[in-house]
Amino acid sequence: DSQLNPDYSFTNFIEGDCNRLARSAGVAVAENPGGTAFNPLVLYGDSGLGKTHLAQAIGLKTKELYQDKTVLYVSANKFQTQFTEAIRNNNKNDFLHFYQMIDVLIIDDIQELAGKEKTQNTFFHIFNHLHQSGKQLILTSDKAPIELKGMENRLLSRFKWGLSADLQNPDYDTRVRILQQKAYKDGIVLDMDVIEYIASNVTNNVRELEGALISLLAQSTLNKKELNLELATSIIDKLVKNTKRELSIDYIQKVVCDHFSLPIDVLQAKTRKREIVQARQIAMYFSKTLTKASLASIGSQIGNKDHATVLHACKTVNNLMDTDRGFKTQIDEIDKKLKM
Ligand code: ADP
Ligand code: MG
Numbered sequence: 038d039s040q041l042n043p044d045y046s047f048t049n050f051i052e053g054d055c056n057r058l059a060r061s062a063g064v065a066v067a068e069n070p071g072g073t074a075f076n077p078l079v080l081y082g083d084s085g086l087g088k089t090h091l092a093q094a095i096g097l098k099t100k101e102l103y104q105d106k107t108v109l110y111v112s113a114n115k116f117q118t119q120f121t122e123a124i125r126n127n128n129k130n131d132f133l134h135f136y137q138m139i140d141v142l143i144i145d146d147i148q149e150l151a152g153k154e155k156t157q158n159t160f161f162h163i164f165n166h167l168h169q170s171g172k173q174l175i176l177t178s179d180k181a182p183i184e185l186k187g188m189e190n191r192l193l194s195r196f197k198w199g200l201s202a203d204l205q206n207p208d209y210d211t212r213v214r215i216l217q218q219k220a221y222k223d224g225i226v227l228d229m230d231v232i233e234y235i236a237s238n239v240t241n242n243v244r245e246l247e248g249a250l251i252s253l254l255a256q257s258t259l260n261k262k263e264l265n266l267e268l269a270t271s272i273i274d275k276l277v278k279n280t281k282r283e284l285s286i287d288y289i290q291k292v293v294c295d296h297f298s299l300p301i302d303v304l305q306a307k308t309r310k311r312e313i314v315q316a317r318q319i320a321m322y323f324s325k326t327l328t329k330a331s332l333a334s335i336g337s338q339i340g341n342k343d344h345a346t347v348l349h350a351c352k353t354v355n356n357l358m359d360t361d362r363g364f365k366t367q368i369d370e371i372d373k374k375l376k377m
Contacts, residue, residue, distance in 0.1 A: 041097050041110050059091060183197075285328070
């Protein structure tokens with residue numbers, strides 16, 4: 038089983054300026070896996086912009102064109118879990134063997150391996166084996182390879198062997214076409230003014246665009262109301278107000294540094310200066326409370342620390358908030374800035 042979702046096909050992937058390069062590289066790879074210069078193909082970009090969809094589309098297309106090839110889609114988290122289990126059960130060799138037999142290996146959200154040295158090391162060997170045997174690797178990441186932190190250099194340098202293509206936020210015109218396609222797939226006819234209203238107001242990423250359409254349909258069905266511009270306006274306005282931006286760890290570091298008037302790169306420096314240590318701890322605390330990143334991943338992105346340091350930082354900040362009112366005020370101010 039390839040673990041591919043048939044909905045994530047090229048047919049369902051709307052092309053626009055935001056994804057043209059990534060999409061055409063993907064088509065080339067699917068038509069000739071392992072045989073193009075795009076090996077590995079690294080697809081990167083912010084959350085909700087279509088990395089998983091496009092990576093799976095390549096897998097689906099490959100399977101359609103080459104029935105005898107083994108294609109596997111796996112998230113980096115699942116890869117990590119499987120690896121840990123293999124070690125615990127003493128069958129690392131079976132694990133390696135399994136992965137070395139694959140013709141097209143898709144690993145999603147590779148940034149999740151940040152700070153996980155043993156898994157990275159094993160992935161390095163699998164990568165080399167597959168690449169040398171002319172097999173195709175497709176990786177996705179929320180950052181460009183050069184910006185990935187907590188990754189072994191030898192692995193990063195291999196990511197650069199092929200092509201890194203980014204996915205950007207779709208422009209208005211592409212948003213309109215995506216909405217039209219989604220509505221069509223669901224068998225619904227939407228007035229153009231409704232589509233235009235959604236496309237003008239829901240602008241963060243494709244996932245939110247889809248979410249908006251789904252709430253609209255759900256509410257009009259539930260309340261038996263016609264899905265006209267009036268209903269769309271009231272629902273979308275509420276939705277946009279309530280959507281909390283998903284904060285990035287880079288952004289959190291920037292806001293914390295701004296707040297204390299520190300240069301942004303200072304959190305990466307190996308310094309024990311009290312004020313910097315504390316700013317770093319605060320950035321770690323907010324990364325833990327406001328993002329879904331793991332302790333290890335936060336640590337690797339903020340000053341290249343381990344998960345225990347991040348855990349300690351969170352405890353320290355929590356304690357200080359309980360005991361030091363001035364400190365608590367600072368935290369509240371930063372919190373407000375982050376949620377602005
Ligand atoms: P990511 O992996 O980058 O976070 P996903 O691939 O999960 O994003 O995409 C989020 C949602 O948006 C999915 O349901 C996907 O089908 C849809 N989507 C993204 N890009 C497009 C596109 N160009 N055309 C149609 N749907 C898209
Ligand atoms: Mg994804």
